[in-house]
Amino acid sequence: MAEPYVRTRIAPSPTGEEMHIGNLYTALINFVWARKNQGKFIVRIEDTDRTRYVQGSEQRLLQNLKDYGLDYDEGPDIGGDYGPYTQSERLDLYKKYALQLVEQGSAYFCFCSQQRLAELRQQQRKQKIIPPKYDRYCLRQYSKEQALSLYQQGKPAVVRLKIPQNQSIEFIDEIRGKISFDSSLIDDQVLLKSDGFPTYHLAVVVDDHLMKINYVIRAEEWISSTPKQILLYKAFGWQLPKFVHLPVLRNPDRSKLSKRKNPVWVSWYLKEGFLPEAVLNYLALMGFSHPEGKEIFSLQELIKVFDIARINPVGPVFDLVKLEWLNGEYIRAMTDPELKEKIIQYYNRFFNKQLDKDLVAKTVPLIKERIKKLSDYWFYCRFFWERPISYQLNLQPHQELLARIIEVLSTLSNWTADEIGSLMVNLAKKQGIVTGKFFMVLRVAITGQKITPPLNESMEILGKQECLERLQLALKHKG
RNA sequence: GGCGCGUUCGUCUAGCGGCCUAAGACGCCACCCUUUCAAGGUGGAGAUCACGGGUUCGAAUCCCGUACGCGUCACCA
Numbered sequence: 350m351a352e353p354y355v356r357t358r359i360a361p362s363p364t365g366e367e368m369h370i371g372n373l374y375t376a377l378i379n380f381v382w383a384r385k386n387q388g389k390f391i392v393r394i395e396d397t398d399r400t401r402y403v404q405g406s407e408q409r410l411l412q413n414l415k416d417y418g419l420d421y422d423e424g425p426d427i428g429g430d431y432g433p434y435t436q437s438e439r440l441d442l443y444k445k446y447a448l449q450l451v452e453q454g455s456a457y458f459c460f461c462s463q464q465r466l467a468e469l470r471q472q473q474r475k476q477k478i479i480p481p482k483y484d485r486y487c488l489r490q491y492s493k494e495q496a497l498s499l500y501q502q503g504k505p506a507v508v509r510l511k512i513p514q515n516q517s518i519e520f521i522d523e524i525r526g527k528i529s530f531d532s533s534l535i536d537d538q539v540l541l542k543s544d545g546f547p548t549y550h551l552a553v554v555v556d557d558h559l560m561k562i563n564y565v566i567r568a569e570e571w572i573s574s575t576p577k578q579i580l581l582y583k584a585f586g587w588q589l590p591k592f593v594h595l596p597v598l599r600n601p602d603r604s605k606l607s608k609r610k611n612p613v614w615v616s617w618y619l620k621e622g623f624l625p626e627a628v629l630n631y632l633a634l635m636g637f638s639h640p641e642g643k644e645i646f647s648l649q650e651l652i653k654v655f656d657i658a659r660i661n662p663v664g665p666v667f668d669l670v671k672l673e674w675l676n677g678e679y680i681r682a683m684t685d686p687e688l689k690e691k692i693i694q695y696y697n698r699f700f701n702k703q704l705d706k707d708l709v710a711k712t713v714p715l716i717k718e719r720i721k722k723l724s725d726y727w728f729y730c731r732f733f734w735e736r737p738i739s740y741q742l743n744l745q746p747h748q749e750l751l752a753r754i755i756e757v758l759s760t761l762s763n764w765t766a767d768e769i770g771s772l773m774v775n776l777a778k779k780q781g782i783v784t785g786k787f788f789m790v791l792r793v794a795i796t797g798q799k800i801t802p803p804l805n806e807s808m809e810i811l812g813k814q815e816c817l818e819r820l821q822l823a824l825k826h827k828g
Numbered sequence: 829g830g831c832g833c834g835u836u837c838g839u840c841u842a843g844c845g846g847c848c849u850a851a852g853a854c855g856c857c858a859c860c861c862u863u864u865c866a867a868g869g870u871g872g873a874g875a876u877c878a879c880g881g882g883u884u885c886g887a888a889u890c891c892c893g894u895a896c897g898c899g900u901c902a903c904c905a
Binding site: 360361362364395397398400401459463466470477479480481507509522525528529530531534535536538539540541542543544546548549550552553568569570571572573574594596597599601603604605631634635636637638642644661662663664665666667668670671672673674675677681716717718719720721729770773774777784785786787788789791792793798799800801802803804805 | 834
C-alpha cells in the first residue's frame with residue numbers, strides 16, 4: 350500500500366568498521382520504501398561517541414552505499430552538492446532541547462561520577478534488584494535552580510530523562526503489531542553526556558523529528574529502546590513516527606550475523622565477485638517474498654511490489670550458497686559485452702590487474718554459464734594468460750599420443766574450433782581411444798587443468814602456434 | 829535473571845479457518861544432454877506446520893500455556 354508522503358533514514362555510526370551487511374539490508378528497505386512512495390531517503394551520520402570515532406569512516410560508509418546504488422536524496426548544502434546530515438555538527442540543537450526538558454521538569458541534571466554509578470550498579474546486582482537503575486540521587490539532592498546553577502558553573506553533569514513510573518507504554522510495530530512495556534523497568538536515560546554530546550536516544554528523536562522522518566525503519570534490536578524514545582516524543586509533544594523493526598540476519602547457528610562466523614562487510618561481497626544487484630536481490634528475499642513468488646527481480650521491480658506488510662518477523666539465516674546461485678543467474682542474464690566490462694572492471698579495481706579487453710571478450714561466451722562470481726573467471730581462464738607450470742594429470746604415459754597430436758595438428762591450416770574438433774575426434778578413433786580420455790589428455794596438455802572452458806574453442810582463441818608450443822612443452826615436461 | 833520478540837522441509841519462503849493427504853526456490857540425490865566443468869531438462873528424498881491445551885462442524889492459520897531460539901538491559905549506537 351502506498352503512503353502519501355514518506356521520509357526514511359539510515360543512521361550509520363563512523364566507528365571505523367566497514368558497513369555491515371545487516372546495515373545494507375536496513376538501508377535497502379528504507380530506500381525502497383521511500384522510493385515506492387515518492388518520498389525521501391536520508392543518511393544521517395551518528396557520530397556522537399567520540400571514543401569510538403574513526404576519521405574517514407563516513408566516506409567509506411558513503412562509498413559502500415554508492416557501490417550498491419542506494420543513493421540518498423537530501424542533506425545540508427556543501428558547496429553546490431549536498432552531504433549527509435552529521436550529528437556532531439548539530440550539538441547546539443541537542444543541548445537546547447535537553448535543557449528545555451530540564452526546564453519543563455521532564456529531565457534533570459545528574460552529577461554522579463562514573464565510579465559511583467558503577468558501585469551502585471554492582472550493589473543493586475548483589476541485592477538482586479532488577480533491572481539495575483539509577484537511584485535518582487541528584488534529583489532528590491538538588492533543586493532545579495541549584496542544579497542549573499552548578500551546571501552553569503561548569504560542574505560536570507549529564508542530563509537524564511525522568512522516566513515516569515508504573516506506566517504502560519504501547520506502540521505499534523508495523524511488522525509485529527502491538528508491543529508494550531512497563532515504564533518502571535526503564536532506567537533514567539542519559540540524554541546529554543558530560544562532554545556535551547547527546548546520547549543516541551536524544552539525538553535520534555530530535556533529528557528524526559526535525560527531519561520529519563515518519564517511518565523509522567531499523568533492526569529488531571532497537572525494539573526495547575523504542576519506549577524510551579516514545580517517552581521523549583511525548584515529553585516534547587511531538588508526533589510519533591511509525592516504527593518498523595526489521596528482522597536481524599542470522600548466522601547458520603541462528604545467532605545474530607557476526608563477523609566471527611560469516612563474512613559481513615559489504616565491501617567483502619564486492620571483492621569476492623558478487624554483483625551489487627544480486628546482493629540486493631538476495632537481501633530482498635530475507636524476510637520478504639515477491640507476491641508472485643518470483644525469486645529474481647530488479648530493484649525497480651522490488652520498489653513496485655514491496656510492502657512492509659509482507660515482511661516476516663522471523664530472523665532469517667543468511668545463506669551464502671543461495672546468494673552464489675542468484676549471482677550466477679545475474680551473470681547469465683547479462684549480455685556478453687556487459688559481462689566483459691564487469692570482469693575487466695572487477696580485476697582492475699580489486700586486483701589492480703589490466704586484462705586484455707579483446708581476450709576477455711573472446712573468452713566470455715565460454716565461461717558465462719560456468720561462473721557464479723566474477724572471481725571465478727580467473728579459475729577458468731587463467732591459462733589464456735599464462736602457460737601451465739604444472740599439470741593436473743600425469744602426461745608421462747601419453748608421450749606418444751601427444752607427439753601424434755602435434756603431428757596431426759601441424760597440418761591443420763584452417764584453425765577453427767570445428768576443424769580442431771573433428772580432426773581430434775578422428776585421431777582419437779584412429780588411435781582407438783575413448784574420446785573422453787583423449788580430450789582430457791589434450792586438455793591438460795594445453796591448459797594444465799582438468800576443468801576448463803570448452804577445449805576446441807579455447808584452442809581456437811589461443812591460436813595454432815601457441816597450442817603447438819604448449820604441446821611441445823607438455824611433451825618435454827617430466828613428472 | 830527481568831523484559832521483549834520469534835518458532836512451516838537443512839536453508840529462504842508460500843500459506844492469513846475449509847482448495848493443505850502443506851506449494852515454490854537454494855542445496856542434496858538420480859537420470860537425460862555431454863569432450864572436462866558448468867548451464868539446461870526430467871524425476872526424487874526432505875516439514876506429524878516446536879510441544880501441550882483450548883475455540884470451532886472444521887486450525888499451519890485464532891486464544892492460552894510450556895519448551896527452545898534470538899534480542900535487550902551503558903555518559904555505545
